[in-house]
Amino acid sequence: MKHKGKATSFDIAHYAGVSQSTVSRALRNSPLVNEETRRKVHEVAAKLNYKVDKNASNLRTQQSSTLALLLFEDPTTDESQINPFFLSMLGSITRACSKEGYDLLVSFQSSSQDWRADYEDSHRADGIILLGYGDYLDYQSRLQQLLEQDTKFVCWGAKVDGRPDLTVSCDNYGGGQLAAQHLIDQKRTDCAFIGDASHHSPEFFARYQGFKDTFQAKGIQLNERKIANAISTEDSGYHATKSLIANNVHFNALFAASDLIAIGAIRALQEAGIAVPNDVRVVGFDNIPAASYVSPALTTVQQNTTLAGQMLVSNLLSLIRGETVESTLLPPNLIVRNT
Amino acid sequence: MKHKGKATSFDIAHYAGVSQSTVSRALRNSPLVNEETRRKVHEVAAKLNYKVDKNASNLRTQQSSTLALLLFEDPTTDESQINPFFLSMLGSITRACSKEGYDLLVSFQSSSQDWRADYEDSHRADGIILLGYGDYLDYQSRLQQLLEQDTKFVCWGAKVDGRPDLTVSCDNYGGGQLAAQHLIDQKRTDCAFIGDASHHSPEFFARYQGFKDTFQAKGIQLNERKIANAISTEDSGYHATKSLIANNVHFNALFAASDLIAIGAIRALQEAGIAVPNDVRVVGFDNIPAASYVSPALTTVQQNTTLAGQMLVSNLLSLIRGETVESTLLPPNLIVRNT
DNA sequence: CCACTATCTGACACCGGTGTCATAATGTGG
DNA sequence: CCACATTATGACACCGGTGTCAGATAGTGG
Secondary structure (H helix, E strand, C coil): CCCCCCCCHHHHHHHHCCCHHHHHHHHCCCCCCCHHHHHHHHHHHHHCCCCCCHHHHHHHHCCCCEEEEEEECCCCCCCCCCCHHHHHHHHHHHHHHHHCCCEEEEEEECCCCCCCCCCCCCCCCCEEEEECCCCCCCHHHHHHHHHHCCCCEEEECCCCCCCCCEEEEECHHHHHHHHHHHHHHCCCCCEEEEECCCCCCHHHHHHHHHHHHHHHHCCCCCCHHHEEECCCCHHHHHHHHHHHHHCCCCCCEEEECCHHHHHHHHHHHHHCCCCCCCCCEEEEEECCCHHHHCCCCCEEEECCHHHHHHHHHHHHHHHHCCCCCCCEEECCEEECCCC | CCCCCCCCHHHHHHHHCCCHHHHHHHHCCCCCCCHHHHHHHHHHHHHCCCCCCHHHHHHHHCCCCEEEEEEECCCCCCCCCCCHHHHHHHHHHHHHHHHCCCEEEEEEECCCCCCCCCCCCCCCCCEEEEECCCCCCCHHHHHHHHHHCCCCEEEECCCCCCCCCEEEEECHHHHHHHHHHHHHHCCCCCEEEEECCCCCCHHHHHHHHHHHHHHHHCCCCCCHHHEEECCCCHHHHHHHHHHHHHCCCCCCEEEECCHHHHHHHHHHHHHCCCCCCCCCEEEEEECCHHHHHCCCCCEEEECCHHHHHHHHHHHHHHHHCCCCCCCEEECCEEECCCC
């Protein structure tokens, strides 16, 4: 009775005394099959622990009920740590996929050469989610390529003018405004910014713009000298802040383009004997888990990762179904803690 | 010239003026095909942006070059947060997979009913990695089922006697010893333990045993009243510690079964006006990213997640290839910080 | 009782590759 | 020049499902 290898629909057909076609229909609950027959087939299938071969099924139907997630990070990041913000996005995307009945293929783009966006071409996935800060290598030209190949994909991250790709992102500009308004309310108007004030990372740039513009609207100009560049790591934030301090730059508030940067900045400040929040108030961005654990607990702009994951998945599925979808901008949220 | 839909090997064959069989061979660099022909085929394939259809290929070869990762957490955990330790394992597993040329399917087991370990049965994956603390629902009986179905899988977590599954885990017992020895060296022998001292979670239990036995070897008996149960969340650690304090339990050291618990415990201690590390020294377990960011920085037992991910993948691949593999025990590592 | 419809089932082509086998073309030694 | 090995290629079955079509059976109305 025990076969070598897995049971196929032919085995079920044999034991249930029907044709293989009927087995296939019965298992997918086609209305064409008699109630009695369906019961019988299901029963035999359960007994033989039969599972539909997804490869055969996908091959025939030309779709995979699978999405692919491409996760890429700043190439200068060492390989041991992954930005916790992306990890929590990963978690919410996984959950959203499974809620929609899709599987998720995950892939890191750790080195430049293995840009593996061919999941759709090879019929492994019906669509692709791109997750990462958009300053990765020749990101732009690669997106262009995907568009030309008519690959279905959604990007996490800032919408860039003139790029017709579908994106889901946090309102980074609005988040910068929130941070600025909070500091203004606290009467801290002598601000430093740590992140990337150039166009290099569209997300960081938008955060900076919203921040700067809000101050400007109050007649306050941000001082160029109080801007330091950093990528999104604790270490980078630490060193950027240290160099500000070493250059005798003074400020009573600091806006960091990400929580990791903020955490590094706080460490640098504390080492220099500068009290947080008394001497310098700090606002971060992302609301990563660690933000609430550090002490003092970090005030930060929250990105709703659960919603973001759901929107990425549902927008992508709409796109795949051929519906017209608009890029989505999610409202950020200020979490006031102790910095 | 532009086809509707993706190009197939027949299209390549047509344009290259050879048979489809030859295309297939040429693209897989079979030695049977002439150098000149191979070049020509590759050239046409590149021009048409051809990618092998993985479904067809997998169907024929009966393997998928894909592994599946089942991530399950304590069912009481709310769905928004995922244990950061598992996230970093996820990261290292993803990297290890891609290094081996395998893709990774990720799935959360958030609710009880959707135990989807059928990735192998449905030929979606060649093997399965199970990741989670082993107190998930009727975990044991489900493993038994996988074994009976001859599914290829590896578990992260404690090796349980009499269970013939392949595991990779940290030496939790040894980790408990490290923590104990460290506290003894610091002359802190009045210890509390927060975690799970029952057999419920084999990992936590082993950590507790190693800890307890080391003290016992020095003639010190752990006081039952100083043990509090907690699952691996910050909140649970916080409440467990709070209840110890409320019950007037005194101690000058605390061993937490995980970093999240330790972070929650520190919060409870600090709120109660108990200084860390002066009044109570704290040792955690896992070395999650946040451990180094909290203040005071957490002393903890590190699990080498990079190595763990590599071992899980390589052991699973060995198992799939039919080689005999032994369960692996990874050495833990004490990271002394400021608690 | 026949014509016609509704319901159910089986035969068969097909998805796009891979592997086997037969065969053609070329080369080598006696 | 023939026997034989070597190399390169095409024809074809096959993986395990899904969808289409034709046909069998039962049911209904005139």
